[in-house]
Amino acid sequence: MTEHKLSDTLAAPGARTDVGPAVPAPGAVGALRPLGLDQARLRPDGLLGRWRRRNAEDTLPHCVDNLHSQGNIGNLAAAAGESDQEFAGMWFADSDVYKTLEAALWELATSPADAGLKDFVDTTTALLARAQQADGYLNSHFTIAAPEKRWLKPDWSHELYCAGHLIQAAVAAGRTGGSPELVAVARRFADLIVERFGPEGVEEVCGHPEIETALAELYRLTGHRPYLDLARRFLDLRGRGLLGPGRFGPVYYQDHVPVRDATEVAGHSVRQLYLLAGMVDVGVETGDRTLLDAAERLWEDVFHTKTYVTGAHGSRHRDEAYGDPYELPPDRAYGETCAAIASFQWNWRLLLATGRARYADEMERALYNAIAPALSADGRHFFYSNPLQLRTGHAGSGEEAAARRLPWYSCACCPPNIARLMASLPGYVATADAGGLQIHLYGDASLDTGVAGRPVRVEMRTDYPWQGRVELTVEDEGGRDEDPWTLALRVPAWCDTYAVSVGGETVDVPVQDGYVRLTRVWAPGTTLVLDLAMPVRRLSAHPRVDAVRGCVALARGPVVYCLEQADLPPGVVLEDVWLDPAAPVEAAHRDDPAGIPVVLTAGGRLAGSGDALYTALDESGPGRETGAPLALTAVPYFLWGNRSEGPMRVWIPLAATG
Amino acid sequence: MTEHKLSDTLAAPGARTDVGPAVPAPGAVGALRPLGLDQARLRPDGLLGRWRRRNAEDTLPHCVDNLHSQGNIGNLAAAAGESDQEFAGMWFADSDVYKTLEAALWELATSPADAGLKDFVDTTTALLARAQQADGYLNSHFTIAAPEKRWLKPDWSHELYCAGHLIQAAVAAGRTGGSPELVAVARRFADLIVERFGPEGVEEVCGHPEIETALAELYRLTGHRPYLDLARRFLDLRGRGLLGPGRFGPVYYQDHVPVRDATEVAGHSVRQLYLLAGMVDVGVETGDRTLLDAAERLWEDVFHTKTYVTGAHGSRHRDEAYGDPYELPPDRAYGETCAAIASFQWNWRLLLATGRARYADEMERALYNAIAPALSADGRHFFYSNPLQLRTGHAGSGEEAAARRLPWYSCACCPPNIARLMASLPGYVATADAGGLQIHLYGDASLDTGVAGRPVRVEMRTDYPWQGRVELTVEDEGGRDEDPWTLALRVPAWCDTYAVSVGGETVDVPVQDGYVRLTRVWAPGTTLVLDLAMPVRRLSAHPRVDAVRGCVALARGPVVYCLEQADLPPGVVLEDVWLDPAAPVEAAHRDDPAGIPVVLTAGGRLAGSGDALYTALDESGPGRETGAPLALTAVPYFLWGNRSEGPMRVWIPLAATG
Structure with missing residues (x-):
């Protein structure tokens, strides 16, 4: 990790640089600075722009509708004494409201004219203020259904988890200026939490991490140091067994080992990943290198032994947990949508802290192959679990192993989580540092930001991820001969061959640490083309991944098929x-931009398969005899299940391996 | 299935033929009749005999000790008003007492001198009589911990499940003459159950099947028809959704479809298999062919798409359930010990009903490779789950995924289930029909039984399963020229080559339906040798079993390595x-009869394995490059984990498959 502080980087004059998730404070340790999602505009005809528009037009309204119809809003009304409704849904149902609020606020940052969303934010914030108790406590379940159990069951209650999502919504409100009232509500609760759990308070942690990153973010927004100190305290207290054994053991909620001593990811994957995000946040804000070292150590572990080729996390349904190293069954992949989102958020934080391309690579993989697949083409149906194989005869009709995307879930953590990720998407496209700009995600987009204290615009035109060609035009009207800066363009790890041209002239520029870096005085209107070759790749897994032995996964560019x-x-x-x-x-390539723009065609064989489940090898050979040929069509994994319900597989057996 | 009734078969004069589990009534439909476990003596130097002795000397006393130390006996004392103990353990803890009682009674049938066991039976029976309520109800949990909930939660309560195990213990008591008092206790409860759930009573079923087979058995013991009628009623009522959705859906407890309409096994595997045992019992006693047809249809399904190569059942930890067809992950195999025992019991019933060798084959496979592995060499440690692979770095310390056999379990269903299976082992060696004797399991044993109304003794000498040679001597002192009968010897499906000699002369006798059948007048002292060739077999799985693609399992004779x-x-x-x-x-072969008598030696290769989890195929080939050779030793799977804790695998990747 670089040692310089983010205050060394230079913002554009007058620009808000903190409009987005996980924005380090000026004094934080780190390599890169976010641009703010209001500085990146995703044009609506690119894939990322369409995703964002679908989120605003379909997913977010769908979430709001369900918060009403499923009783989440009614729970808060009951907590405010305005309804007799019995508590509905999961005991942590408030968190769905908060995540939807956060999503709405990010969306409003660039679409302030959306009156419906604005009304949702205002009325819900007002309701929260009325539902909040006099001391600042705010949790509809414990207020209306179990007031006598307040704070009594930290292993299970999710009270601090819910508070964390309230705080994250408030951070979005504060950074976007969307709702000072929501900030006030969250701070009242946060102050109560500091009073109860702070240095003079009880030694407890929450069974579901989230409060750690939230408090660090609230510190960033407010500059109020006790929030950061409490986030660190919650990290310090973890791994001492304070939560008790629980049903699945302390490892389930990462209470089995102090966070700085952990050598591998373990337990419930969403909890692990939210915890890791908090570790990075606290690490960069406090300069505590041990937290960052631990986070990078666990990154090495999880991305080398416990991640699906789609970027999905979690191999076990029983406890929604990581499996043993290399235990990556495609059919029983849990791959919770929230885990992929949490991985994206964690990698974003590591990217900002270190500037290392591998974190941006991982964000890209997760976005296209672990987050996007959770959403239907209509933006109103969701997967909770994202298996890499659905078998013929799949009987699991349970929500945790659904054969099709469902409109909502009894545990509805994923849909509003998708909404807040998609609403904040522009914020992850690019970053800045003292030397210039870095582009991490490619899309049809326009960046309005600043470099070296003066305004810069970068227009990006591309049909990525379907094409590898990215055209950029740099508008730096204030550029002078003495003001060179560096434009860094990520060359994804999947890309072996690339070309760069500037003003039509091919330039020979090496990949350094995952980026091509062009340092120059950018004459206004300089055009630049990055061409990433996208041959089809046949991926094989490490031989210890028994579950997909003898199989390949097809990929092209960042997209898994x-x-x-x-x-x-x-x-x-x-x-x-x-x-x-x-x-x-x-x-x-198909002329089907709204559907499946690029398919892969391949040759297949129909396997012979007898009746016997097990046969002696000498009788029938190794079970790899090839049968009749047939033509195969592979489609992007993130688009599966939109045409008909039916079997699917990412890992395809090879008819012969020579 | 043959149409004749079991009353057509001929018992030896004066012989008790009903001493054992699942003995059809004389009027039942069926092909074969059990001999009774007191007619088969397992010599203590053969493997089966050593298992039985270890059960009597170690496992059974260990179970009795734990029933005391874990509070199961104390629960009953509290229910009897003789203790203030709070309820300890699982709410179905009584069932552990009943299974241990059943085991003790089977053991006492051939070891009547075991005063300790006899005392356990007598004192426990007396305690049960005191714990039983005036109306016959007997369940310590609901008596001392939740009397107001009696009969209110059939989906969850296990009340009828526990009653079923009480009844099965009582059936053992009745058949062995070991405890008329226990029969009386069970009948009082059974009569209450008939009153409540019978034709005039409520329409309910139990969430955990067991009562069905138990009531059928109690009918067989007593001839009291209402027991059988209620067993049938419970089957008829299943699949109507009476149990509600529950946490895992109605399929979890096989309430998703009427039992006669089911086309595949589904849900919790132990529940499915106990239910199937009950279906066969009721089918043969009532002559209801639809039940037997359904049972055989589900047999086809489970043994062709959902059974491990070890004979283990259950692919999912989450709900202890069957997976989709061909979903058979070795590392996450659930393979509950109780499911293997239930499969053995179900196959035993199907064998008696039909005489088909495939059921005996399956009993053998389950016995050596799915039941025996659950037990440590010392007979005092147990696996609950029986995975086919334990990975390096396995972190699961939970009981459901233990890396080593544990001395007891919080849910202790498996240890006493092993005890009752091992105690009744002699009963499964052979059967009789009108035409003679059938030997299904080979072991060092002596059969004292009857054929055609006169006594017959068969001495069996063998080192099976380590050697395929079985020597038999037939003593039929009453044999006359006009009294030929048939000795049928099972030739397991795994055996391609066999030889038979009589009196030293090779005879050419075909395998018919899985047996060689020798029909003759058996001169006293006729010796017979069956020689089953046992080459090492390399087994491959159906190509749809993705989880073990490119791997083989090694087997020799009935033993998986x-x-x-x-x-x-x-x-x-x-x-x-x-x-x-x-x-x-x-x-x-090793001179190590108490340890590992036969190992397999093989040649191996050390795989190269880089750091990357996924690589493009063209860079590194298909991940099958072979490295340094090394000599491999494979051991019987049922003996794994007795030397040191550590990784294990049944399915071994092939270095190249040509």
């Missing part, structure tokens, strides 16, 4: 389809 | 070991 029953001839069972390694796999 | 860390050189990680398909795999 899959086979779906919808593309097979009638009567063909997906499990009997193997990939012919001798046949080429090629990308085919 | 595994690799254990204990046999690898220091520093070698088991996950990096592949089997060299070009190297021979050979059996090596």
Whole structure:
């Protein structure tokens, strides 16, 4: 990690640079500074822009509707004494309200004209203020259903988890200027929490991490040091067994080892990842290198032994947990949507702290292959769990193993989590440091920001991720000969071959630490083209990943593909389809921008399969005999399940491996 | 299924033929009749005999000790008003007492001199009589901890499940003559159950099947028809949604479809298998072919798509359930010990009903590879779950994924279930029908039974399963020229080559329906040798079983083998070991009868494995490059984990598959 402080980086004159999630304070240790999501505009015809628009037009209104119909808003009304409603839903249902609020506030930052969203924010904030108790406590479940249990069950209650999401919504309110009232509500609760759990208070932590990153963010917003100190205290107290054994052991909520001593990710994956985000936040704000070292150590562990090829996290349904190293079953992948979002958020924090491209690579992988798949094409149906294989005959109709995206969940943590991620999407496109700009995510977008104290605009035109060509035009009207700066463009780790041209002239520029860096005086209107070659890749897993031995996953650019029953001839069972390694796999562009713009075509074989479950090898060979050929079509994994319900697989068996 | 009734078969004069589990009534439909476990003596130097002796000397006393130390007996004393103990353990803890009682009674049938066991039976029976309420109700949890909830939660309460195990213990008491008092206690409760749930009573079923087979057995013991009618009623009422959705949906407790309409096994595997046992019992006693057809249909399903190569059942930890077809992960195999025992019991019933060898084959597979592995060499430590792979770095310390056998469990269903299976082991060796005797399980044993109305003795000498040679001597002193009968010897499905000789002369006798059948007048002292060839088999799974693609399992005779860390050189990680398909795999006999009499030696390769979790195929090939050779030793899977705790795997990756 670089040693300089973020205050060394230079903001554009007058620009708000803190409009977005996880914005380090000026004195924090770190390498990169966010631009603020109001400085990046995603044009609506690019994929990222369409995702953001769908979020605003469909997902967010759908979330608001469900907060009403499922009783979340009614819970708060009851807590305010304005309704007789019995408590509805999960005991942490308030958190769904807070995440939706946060999403609405990020959305309003760049779409202030959305009166419906603004009304949701205002009325909900007012309701929260009325539901809040005199001492600042705010939790509808414990207020109306179990007042005598307030603060009594930290392993289970999610009180601090809910408070954390309230605080995150308030941080969005504060940074966007969207609701000073919400900031006030959150601070009243936060002050109560500091009083109870602070240095003079009880030694407790929350069974579900979230409060740590939230308090660090609230410190960033307010400059009030006790919030940061309490976040650090919660980290320091973890791993001492304060939460008790619980049903799944202390590892379930990462209470089995002090956070600085952990050597591998473990337990409930969302909890682990939110905790890691908090560790980075507290680490950069306090300069506590031990926290950052631990976070990077666990990054090494999880991305080398416990992550799906889609970027999904969590191998076990039983406790929504990481498995053993290399235990990555595609069919029973848990891959909770919230875990992918948490991974994205954690990697964003590590990217800001270190400037290392691997964190941006991971954000990209998770975005396209672990977050986007959770959402239906219509933006109103969701996966909670994101398996990499759905079998013929899948009988799991439970929400945790649904065969299709559902409109809502009894545990509805994921939909509003998607909403807040998509609403803040522009904020992750690029960053700045003292030397210039870094572009991490490619999309059809316009950046209005500042470099070296003067305004700079970068227009980015691309059909990414379907095409690897990215055209950029730099507008730096204040540029002078003596003011060179560096534009850094990420070359993803998946990309072996790339080309750069400036003003039509090819330039030979190496990849350094994951970026091509062009340092120059940018004459206004300088055009730049980055061309990332996107051949189809056939990915194989580490040989210790037993579950996908003899299989490949197809990918092109950042997008992982899959086979779906919808593309097979009638009567063909997906499990009997193997990939012919001798046949080429090629990308085919379709004139279907709203649907599936690029499919992959491949050659397959129909496996022979007898009746016997187990046979002696000498009788039938190794079970790899190849049968009739058939043409295969693979589609982007994030688009699966939009045409018909049916079997799907990312990992495809090879008909022969030579 | 044959149409004749069991009353057609001929018992030996004066012989008790009903001493054992699941003995059909004389009027039942069926093909074969049990001999009774008192007619088969397992000599203590054979493997089966040693298992039975270890059960009597170690497992059973260990169970009795734990019933005291864990509070199960204390619960009953509290229910009897003789103790202030708060309820201890699971709410169905009584069932552990009942299964231990059943085990003790089967054991006493052939070891009547065991005063300690006899005392346990007598004192526990007396305690049960005192704990029983005036109306016959007997359940310590609901008596002392939740009397107001009696009968109110059939989905959860396990009241009828516990009653079922009480009844099964009573059936053992009745058949062995071991405790008329226990029969009386059970009948009082059963009569209450008939009153409440019978034709005039409520329409309810139990969330955990068991009562169905138990009531059928009690009918067999007593001839009291209402017991059988109620068993049938419970089956008829299932699948109507009476249990409600529950946490995992109605499929969890097989309430999603009427039992006769089911086309595949589903849900909690132990519940499914106990239910299937009850379906067979009721089917043969009532002549209801639809129940038997359904049971055989589900047999086809489970043994062709959802059973591990060890005979274990259950692919999911979350709900202890069957997975989708071909979803058989070795590392996350649930393979509950009780499910293997239930499968054994179900197959025993199907064997008696139909005479088909496949059911005996399955009993053998489950016995050696799914039941025996649950028990430590010392007989005092147990697996609840029986995975086929334990990974390096396995962190699961929970009871459901223990890395080593534990002395007891908070949910202690498995240990006493093993005890009752092992105590009744002699009863499964052979059966009779009108035409003679059938030997299903080979072991060092002596059969004293009857054929055609006169006494017959068969001495069996063998080192099975370590050797395939079985020597039999038939003593039929009453044999006359006009009295031929048939000795049927099972030739397991795993055996391709066998030889039979009589009196030293090779005879050419075909396998018919899984048995060689020798029909003759058996001169006293006729010797017979069956020689089953036991080459090492390399088993591969159906190609749809993705989780073990490119792997083989090693087996010899009925025994499945595994690799254990204990046999690898220091520093070698088991996950990096592949089997060299070009190297021979050979059996090596050791002079170690109490330990590992036969190991397999094989050639292996150390896999190269980089750091990356996923790589593009063209860079590194398909991940099958072979490295340094090393010599491998495989040990019987049922003996794993007795030398040291450490990684293990049944399915071994092939270094190359040509």
